Amino acid sequence: MIKAAVKRFIIVLMLGLSPWALKAVDLPEEMKILADSAQGLLGNSRLPALNAQWMEIARELNDTTQMEAAYDNLISHYYRLGDIDSLKEATYEYMDWCTRYNKPDMRYMYWRQYIQRVTEKGMQEEAIAETARLHQDAEQAKSKYGLACSEMCIGYNHRIFANNVEVCIEYYNYALKHFEEGKYYRDVYVVLLNIIQTYLSRNEYVEGEIYLNKLEQLETKLRQEKQKIDPSLHLRFSEFRVICMLASRGKIAAEPYIKETDNFYRQNPESTIPEAWFAYKIMCCRILGDLKGNIAYVDSLMAYQHSLGICYPYNHRMKAELQAQLGDYRKAYQSYTEYAQVNDSVRKAEQDELLSKYTAKFEVDKLKMEKLELSAKLNKDKLTIALIAGSVVLILLLVISYLYIRTLSMNRKLDAAHKAVKKMSKVKSSFIQHITHEIRTPLNSIVGFSTLLAEDEVEEDEKKEYAAQVENNNTYLLGLIENILTMADMDSLVLDRSREEVDISICCQECAALLHPVLKEEVILECIPSSETFTIYTVRPWLKLVMMALLDNAVKFTNEGYIRVSCKQDKVRGVLDIIVEDTGIGIKPENKKRIFERFYKVDTFIRGTGLGLAIVQEIMDMVGGRVYLDETYRKGCRFVLEWPMREKTEYKL
Numbered sequence: 001m002i003k004a005a006v007k008r009f010i011i012v013l014m015l016g017l018s019p020w021a022l023k024a025v026d027l028p029e030e031m032k033i034l035a036d037s038a039q040g041l042l043g044n045s046r047l048p049a050l051n052a053q054w055m056e057i058a059r060e061l062n063d064t065t066q067m068e069a070a071y072d073n074l075i076s077h078y079y080r081l082g083d084i085d086s087l088k089e090a091t092y093e094y095m096d097w098c099t100r101y102n103k104p105d106m107r108y109m110y111w112r113q114y115i116q117r118v119t120e121k122g123m124q125e126e127a128i129a130e131t132a133r134l135h136q137d138a139e140q141a142k143s144k145y146g147l148a149c150s151e152m153c154i155g156y157n158h159r160i161f162a163n164n165v166e167v168c169i170e171y172y173n174y175a176l177k178h179f180e181e182g183k184y185y186r187d188v189y190v191v192l193l194n195i196i197q198t199y200l201s202r203n204e205y206v207e208g209e210i211y212l213n214k215l216e217q218l219e220t221k222l223r224q225e226k227q228k229i230d231p232s233l234h235l236r237f238s239e240f241r242v243i244c245m246l247a248s249r250g251k252i253a254a255e256p257y258i259k260e261t262d263n264f265y266r267q268n269p270e271s272t273i274p275e276a277w278f279a280y281k282i283m284c285c286r287i288l289g290d291l292k293g294n295i296a297y298v299d300s301l302m303a304y305q306h307s308l309g310i311c312y313p314y315n316h317r318m319k320a321e322l323q324a325q326l327g328d329y330r331k332a333y334q335s336y337t338e339y340a341q342v343n344d345s346v347r348k349a350e351q352d353e354l355l356s357k358y359t360a361k362f363e364v365d366k367l368k369m370e371k372l373e374l375s376a377k378l379n380k381d382k383l384t385i386a387l388i389a390g391s392v393v394l395i396l397l398l399v400i401s402y403l404y405i406r407t408l409s410m411n412r413k414l415d416a417a418h419k420a421v422k423k424m425s426k427v428k429s430s431f432i433q434h435i436t437h438e439i440r441t442p443l444n445s446i447v448g449f450s451t452l453l454a455e456d457e458v459e460e461d462e463k464k465e466y467a468a469q470v471e472n473n474n475t476y477l478l479g480l481i482e483n484i485l486t487m488a489d490m491d492s493l494v495l496d497r498s499r500e501e502v503d504i505s506i507c508c509q510e511c512a513a514l515l516h517p518v519l520k521e522e523v524i525l526e527c528i529p530s531s532e533t534f535t536i537y538t539v540r541p542w543l544k545l546v547m548m549a550l551l552d553n554a555v556k557f558t559n560e561g562y563i564r565v566s567c568k569q570d571k572v573r574g575v576l577d578i579i580v581e582d583t584g585i586g587i588k589p590e591n592k593k594r595i596f597e598r599f600y601k602v603d604t605f606i607r608g609t610g611l612g613l614a615i616v617q618e619i620m621d622m623v624g625g626r627v628y629l630d631e632t633y634r635k636g637c638r639f640v641l642e643w644p645m646r647e648k649t650e651y652k653l
Contacts, residue, residue: 031054084121091110119157130153188218212240235264443477546620
């Protein structure tokens with residue numbers, strides 16, 4: 001007793017002294033003193049400040065046990081006061097702490113207790129919303145304990161808000177099953193107490209007694225396993241047992257349990273709050289019909305509440321009703337008068353408190369609105385400045401981007417032009433080299449044979465042969481010059497573009513006829529007739545140039561076999577396929593990619609300019625068609641022309 005008094009004296013000193021006095025005490029000892037003091041101040045306005053000091057030291061020492069105890073004490077304090085806002089804040093702070101320290105079961109248990117207190121206060125929307133959040137959280141975490149807590153809250157909500165006892169008991173039993181499976185015996189104890197309380201509130205004592213027996217068996221099991229039973233839970237069990245025995249079997253049968261319960265309360269007064277104890281005693285007197293005892297306990301309850309500065313009008317009304325039942329109408333009248341006075345003063349105090357609360361809230365909201373308006377104005381000015389600055393920056397970026405892109409484009413064009421000039425220079429050198437070689441050979445032949453023709457001793461047959469050679473070389477030179485002029489016209493885009501309707505079959509036959517004189521004896525040149533007549537609107541000289549170039553190539557490189565020309569229409573793609581195939585020597589794979597280059601010759605020993613296929617390629621590009629070598633053909637070469645079949649009205653010059 002002396003030691004406890006000394007501790008309390010130290011606490012009083014610490015509460016009245018400045019912080020330097022606390023630092024003189026060893027931190028663990030100081031924390032213990034603060035904890036003892038805070039736990040004795042439940043319901044007292046000084047508790048939050050003292051509890052905060054307790055929590056601060058526990059955090060400084062990183063003592064999770066003391067931190068948890070401090071949270072429990074603060075939550076119990078707000079739970080007892082019924083301060084829902086503070087209770088919610090403290091509960092959610094503790095739930096976050098449980099998440100950080102991996103205590104999921106404790107998190108769900110305190111969440112459940114908060115919901116039950118909200119339900120007791122009649123806050124239906126908040127209680128249902130919190131229950132739904134708890135259930136969803138437990139499902140996501142796959143926590144059976146959390147689901148059992150949510151089922152317990154659902155049952156309690158059905159009992160309080162819907163008065164649906166059947167559904168309430170059903171959910172309580174779900175929770176009971178899950179807690180039993182997980183061996184959460186404290187929670188099993190709590191659920192059993194709730195079920196018993198539900199039955200007793202409906203005067204269903206037989207059903208309540210069934211669960212009382214289960215609870216007694218659970219206590220026996222816990223004692224055998226040497227597990228500690230929470231005194232507050234055991235006291236509630238004892239009280240329910242007394243009420244059930246009084247109602248069902250009478251005072252004599254309940255007397256041993258009444259004495260046991262009274263003794264336990266005297267030994268453990270902290271196991272419940274005085275209001276709950278007086279309520280239990282009032283219930284017992286009501287069951288027994290002991291009006292005087294009932295009035296005495298109501299007076300004790302009011303005296304205790306008065307000591308705390310609390311006054312409930314209902315207590316005065318209950319006292320008046322009991323006095324009236326007792327026949328003491330004078331005292332009943334006095335109690336009713338006190339009830340009316342207290343009720344009026346309480347209502348006025350509540351109204352004044354609400355008015356002050358709403359006035360303060362209005363002033364706070366007004367200040368917030370003024371702050372928001374000022375902030376909005378500042379934000380608007382900032383936004384305007386930002387938009388102007390952003391616009392200027394954007395314009396500068398656009399100008400810079402435009403100049404950069406334009407510079408890049410010009411650089412690309414210059415680079416392309418430079419490459420084109422280099423390429424043209426190479427082409428020019430190659431052209432001069434090829435032309436010099438191609439012209440020199442026939443000119444030398446012409447000059448040589450002309451000199452021989454001028455001699456008198458040359459016989460007539462030889463003169464004819466020399467004259468034929470001169471004519472052949474002359475023809476070759478004319479063809480070469482004509483090809484060169486054609487390429488020059490195509491490069492300068494001055495080639496004749498007058499278009500007309502051309503019959504493909506006739507054009508092919510005309511070209512074949514021109515090449516028959518130079519055809520080798522072992523080679524057959526044939527135009528495969530088509531069942532349809534194909535007419536295209538195009539430039540006739542271009543078509544003849546293309547056909548002559550392909551056929552001339554085939555004639556030069558085919559020593560035996562055949563050269564065939566055929567046509568077919570591809571209506572889906574809108575082109576006419578002209579196919580020239582031969583059984584000549586073919587083209588080696590390494591040469592196939594270069595055959596359409598100017599002056600490129602597969603065999604330098606065979607006379608030719610190397611311009612034929614290049615002219616074909618450029619003409620096909622100009623008409624929007626395509627020419628390609630069919631690499632699947634293995635007998636020689638097969639060239640395919642895809643010539644667009646446009647109507648006269650569709651063709652754009």
